[in-house]
Amino acid sequence: MERVAVTAQPGLDARRLRADFPIFEQSIHGQPLAYLDSANSSQKPRQVLETMLRFYETSYANVHRAVYELGVRSDAAYDGAREKVRRFVNADPGEIVFTRNATEGLNLVAYAWGLDNLGPGDLVLVTELEHHSNFVPWQYIAGRTGAEFAAIPIDEHGELRLDALDELESRGQVKLVACGLVSNSLGTVNPVEHLAAWAHERGAVMVVDAAQAAPHRPLDVQALGCDFLAFTGHKMCGPSGIGVLWGRRELLERMSPFELGGEMIRKVTVERTTWNDVPHKFEAGTPPIAQAVGLGAAIDYLTEVGLEAVERHEAELTAYAWGRLSEVPGLTLYGPPPERRAGIVSFNLDGVHPHDVAQVVDAGGVAVRAGHHCNQPLMTSLGVDATTRASFYLYTLPEEIDRLIEGLQRARKLFS
């Protein structure tokens, strides 16, 4: 497809960026790898891999306890990564907690805030779009504390039905609203600012799952107006095993700890233990040190490419994919139109199970996800068991979408 540049905004050269990702140097089933599963986990640029290797080779020691030179270097690298994250989301100092992943960040809030602040008569609101990681912890903690639990429904476009809030509110005192910024199945971009304002008018706390947003668009926790926000490193060019929880300092300070042990204490005696300052109060044990350094390098990489450029690149790919997929007979697309979604498309092909679709397109070197995407309540709402999902990133090329379409045609023929 021919494209003509019509804006003066800085673009993104996906073909050039691909050279940063060693994974694309191989072929899969004799074809170049078309990796359309970045919503699941992204690939890693050489800059991140080399930073981690160099850190291990020259600067590694445990953090916040060694007085020798390596300890100083390790502290500087680990705390330096925290500072990069802080700037990345426009947070205040002391508000960035390193976790294992987004799931751990959301569990941390559910346990450490939820157990102390929820009870009978209270209402915990999630949405039908939530990933299980921002659904199940709230359902569980609501159950443990006797609070009501409900999910904001979606409309036929896979967008939140805000008109349902009035009815939902009658079920209890709204204490917590948990919502993803971008749906991992449908790519729906949720009105988080609106929900945060609505929650705050009722004295409730707003939790945002930004796992599918942080890698793909500029993020500003002040502008979103939420109270907690979680994301993960492995979806944004960083390693697995490192995630981030941002929380408003006054909330973090008032909260009980989550995990207990070393690093998170101030003083331990047989009689009692007092807690370290935030964020260390929430980082018990030796943290994922090199992984944090890798996340810092990923943030440097994304910042250099430019999140605005990433977002625009993915918007173009999404519009292109939407058009091409719409031409495939017997294909159903789910969710909002391309102009109201991020770079994720979910679909089904009549008479072919998503697993078989994924297997057939894999034979052409195209990697897509098939299944319920940790979104079972959403699948129920859509009336399907599973979908096939293609997701895009800064290294995705339009011809990879063409190869997906070829694979889909092949699946249709095979199962006709």
Place this chain on the structure above:
Amino acid sequence: MSELDSLYREVILDHYKNPRGHGVIAEPDAEAEGQNPLCGDEVSIAVEFEGDTIADVKFQGRGCAISQAATSMLMDMVKGRTAGEVASMSRDELLEEVGIPLTPVRLKCALLGLGVLKVALHKGKGTPLPEEWAGLDELELK
């Protein structure tokens, strides 16, 4: 033959599109159902006995071609055999019949029906759940 053609060989697609033993038994002697939580494959199986012999067996399900075709093949394989024989049937016997190369993920799809059938036999005739199916606790032995 390409990798894809050997995976989706004609007999698999035939069983997927025209499943054998698909349906319900009005008054079954034993029933079980199970899911493959990773991909959402679902199979339920009903059995009618004459003594210890499987007089009739039917399945219903939703899922990928591999899970549904393998279960369809299984229905052909077990009718007329005793509960004890089928309870001790090895997974290799079914996989030989399925006859396609399977990755570990797809292996779970292919073996779902056999696991569910063994749960049904266990419920109907008290046959043992072999050790390799210990994971069937996840099926909640419905």
